[in-house]
Amino acid sequence: MKIGYPCINNSIPRGTPSTFRLASYSEGKLVQTVKNNLLHLNQILKYNVKNNLLFFRISSDLIPFASHPICKFAWYNFFKSELLQIGDYIKKYNIRTSMHPDQFVILNSPKHWTVENSIRELKYHCVLLDTMSLDETAKLQIHVGGVYGNKLEAMDRFVKIYNNNAHLVDHLIKKRLVIENDDRLYNLKDCIYINQQTGIPIVFDSFHHECYNNGESLKSALEMAMSTWNMSSDGLPMIDYSSQNLGNGTHHKNYNKKRRNGKHAQTIDTKLFEKFLKETKGLDFDMMLEIKDKEKSALRALQMLGLKSAINLPNF
DNA sequence: GACTGTCAAGACCGT
């Protein structure tokens, strides 16, 4: 089991902007920003290795506007050696990686341009991971998409574009793509339906499952999701762990039991995490902590798991 | 230096 956190490390000051506005796009700005982003990523990975946090979600904003038509720059050539170096470091210390393209990647949209944009975005992620020379255990995690008034049709549209459009969704994407159950549209059972017809592994999100499920127990749900992974090629199953932000959520005007307030907790609730560990005892997976204070909670989780000093490392 | 509107991209929901 590896513990990780997504994209941002609050212990390492950035110093430089990580992105910029489309309106001010220039090749020079892109190069400078990417250069800074790669240096920053290097620092984060070193921090992670030092601290035994060996699962990390790389930010989709590493190369700003990479999939936008405005970007004609071959960043994958220009930064090839830097990217390879990062990839070597990741492999050397056996760091598990993933990326999570954001809400705009929707493969089952009825609008063909939305699907095309989505695929361009997925390709950017693939080129990035491929240029780092990472194997197919480095995953790209997305949600199923919209419902558009008819869930079965919408799911079948997902399956169809995945299975029957090899010119759009090619092997480079398929070897990395995984789907995640969400908190209101596509739950675990829906993801299983898609998995059965596509073979796409499922990233189990514990918080989303709490919000939206079909009554499965945590452990059996987790086992179902984990069984969709081909351990030899996909690697150990990944899961997302988080809990809801307490505070004024229960007073929100749209509060209800299923959705709660939908936001991720500020910091890890050790009691809930303890309970989660107890209920999932015996299962092995790589766990991403989607919690706002990022590495801080991840370190706490490591401590609770007794993994903190599991490895001895050279100093940096 | 603090404050705040806005940002490439989508979809849902209530009115």
Next chain:
DNA sequence: ACGGTCTTGACAGTC
């Protein structure tokens, strides 16, 4: 049909 909301962090313009 339409505007607000989801959820999110940081840029970028304003004071």
